[in-house]
Amino acid sequence: MYSSTENMDIENRVIRLMRQSDYESVCELSKSIWEGNDYLPEIFHQWVDAPGLFLCIEDKASRQVIATAKYSYLEDGSGILEGLRVHEKYRGQNLSWHICTELFKKALEDRKNGITTQIVNCTHITNKASLHISTKIGFSIRKRFLVLELDPKIVHDKFLDIENWYPTFEEFINQPYFASTEGLLAQNFVVQRLNLTLFKALQKTAKFVKVNGCPGFYDNHHGWYNVALDPSPNSIYDWLVYANRQPNVPDSLAFITPDPALIEDVKKMPVISWVNYEPDLLYLVYASLEYPSVG
Ligand SMILES: CC(C)(COP(=O)(O)OP(=O)(O)OC[C@H]1O[C@@H](n2cnc3c(N)ncnc32)[C@H](O)[C@@H]1OP(=O)(O)O)[C@@H](O)C(=O)NCCC(=O)NCCS
Numbered sequence: 001m002y003s004s005t006e007n008m009d010i011e012n013r014v015i016r017l018m019r020q021s022d023y024e025s026v027c028e029l030s031k032s033i034w035e036g037n038d039y040l041p042e043i044f045h046q047w048v049d050a051p052g053l054f055l056c057i058e059d060k061a062s063r064q065v066i067a068t069a070k071y072s073y074l075e076d077g078s079g080i081l082e083g084l085r086v087h088e089k090y091r092g093q094n095l096s097w098h099i100c101t102e103l104f105k106k107a108l109e110d111r112k113n114g115i116t117t118q119i120v121n122c123t124h125i126t127n128k129a130s131l132h133i134s135t136k137i138g139f140s141i142r143k144r145f146l147v148l149e150l151d152p153k154i155v156h157d158k159f160l161d162i163e164n165w166y167p168t169f170e171e172f173i174n175q176p177y178f179a180s181t182e183g184l185l186a187q188n189f190v191v192q193r194l195n196l197t198l199f200k201a202l203q204k205t206a207k208f209v210k211v212n213g214c215p216g217f218y219d220n221h222h223g224w225y226n227v228a229l230d231p232s233p234n235s236i237y238d239w240l241v242y243a244n245r246q247p248n249v250p251d252s253l254a255f256i257t258p259d260p261a262l263i264e265d266v267k268k269m270p271v272i273s274w275v276n277y278e279p280d281l282l283y284l285v286y287a288s289l290e291y292p293s294v295g
Contacts, residue, residue, distance in 0.1 A: 002053060008102065012061060013095075015102055018054040018068065020045060025065040026056075032088040039222045040068065040083060047072075047083065053106045054083070057095055067095040071103045075198040079107045079116035080190065084130065096133055104137055105291075112289055119286040122189045125275060131282065139286045144279035145186045145255040146263065148236065151270045156241045163210040169199045175215060175229035177257075184283070186255035187221035191283040211235070211242045218243040224252035231256060233265040240271060255281055 007016040018026075023044055030038040047054050047070055057067035067090065070083035081103055086095045107119045121139050123130040124147075150156055173194055178185075185194050192198055206219035211228075214235035218226035226243035228235040236254055243252035254271075256262065258279035267277060274280055 002055065002102075002106070010057075010098055013057050013059055013066070015055055015057050015099060018048050018056045018065075020048050022048075022056060022065050025063075026068060029065055029068065029085055029087045033085055038085070040085065043222065052079070053103055055099055055102055057099055059090070066090045067099050069096075069099040069103050071107050073116065074120070074190070074192050075201050076192040076195055077117040078120045078192065079110050079118075081107060081119070081121045081134075082190070084133075096129070097136075100133055100137065107286075108289075108291060120191070121284045121286075122191055123282050123284070124189070125278065125280040125282055134284050137286065138288060139284035141282050142285040143181070143184055143191065143283040144258055145181075145191075145281040145283070146258045146266075146277065146279045147274050147281055148240065148254040148256060148266065148271045149251065149274075150240050150244055151272050154270045156244070156270065158238070158241055160238060160242050160245075161212050162242070163213075165208045165210045165215050167208060167215065169196055172199055172229075177227060177229040177231055180231065180257040180259065185227070186225070186281060186283075187219065188223045188225045188253065188255075189281065190221055191281075207246075209242075211238045214238060218246065218249065218252055220249075224249050226252045226254055228254070231262070233262070233269050236266060237269045237271060 002017050007014045026044055027041045030040045050072065052073055053071040055069055056065045059066045066087045068083055068085045072080050072082060074080055081100065084096055084100065110116045111119055121134050123134060178194055183193050184191050202219060206217040208217045214228050214230045216226060216228045216239050218224065226239045228239040236256060240254050243249055263277050
């Protein structure tokens with residue numbers, strides 16, 4: 001399915017595999033996404049070569065890429081639909097639906113063949129179009145996290161005591177954070193269930209330390225994030241301060257379990273949420289083995 005010679009025509013557009021030579025066109029598309037803060041150009045070349053399926057819609061007249069979507073394999077055995085983009089000039093024309101259903105066919109085939117254990121997707125609660133498309137396919141919300149960042153109006157000059165930390169998998173998986181998330185880890189806008197494969201992947205990229213006694217780590221996964229593994233209002237704040245103090249780590253975010261008592265206490269810290277402390281990162285799962293009935 002979707003070899004470099006197999007394309008699907010939709011009126012004056014074509015759905016086809018992304019190519020390395022589409023880079024400039026994708027950068028142009030990305031300029032209109034999230035005020036130019038889209039991560040797609042950064043990981044574009046890696047995604048073209050990665051396993052899974054990276055599709056685009058090309059406008060035949062302008063020969064520009066006007067929509068993108070990626071199907072990837074996660075360390076926890078899930079297949080994830082990600083990287084959905086439609087150029088702002090071409091929105092409202094069903095393009096995201098066309099490209100998502102093509103990706104979804106591959107995702108479901110993998111699921112039926114036991115290549116993946118489930119199909120997942122993550123989005124932000126304010127992204128109504130994305131949420132609508134996911135729920136229309138048949139995904140349902142499995143878990144919510146609250147996104148936090150440092151209050152940019154405040155100088156965060158708190159003293160932090162830093163100790164090296166080299167956890168074993170056993171020690172890592174038994175941290176209180178994983179009890180509160182039912183074993184899930186929010187790596188920015190990708191959520192996975194912690195297993196040994198994921199831990200080994202983190203060991204290659206993440207920095208593990210104890211900040212004021214709280215073990216945790218910071219990492220980059222389509223953007224910087226940090227995790228206080230023994231989460232309390234103070235440790236969440238300390239970890240945000242620590243991660244954002246590191247060279248070349250802009251805007252490291254925390255994704256916390258939306259426990260109401262914890263949220264009330266976090267509100268007293270010099271941090272901000274994106275949507276008035278509403279749990280805003282949504283983790284969605286497609287549980288069925290059947291094709292969606294809509295189309
Ligand atoms: C999300 C995105 C890809 C959707 O693009 P699009 O396909 O042109 O969007 P459309 O306007 O055609 O809307 C798609 C569907 O969402 C629905 N929708 C759009 N806005 C909506 C809203 N505010 N509330 C509810 N539904 C909405 C549309 O009605 C349509 O559904 P339908 O086919 O059942 O009628 C596009 O907005 C985008 O690129 N955004 C920036 C990147 C992004 O957020 N990607 C998703 C990351 S999770």
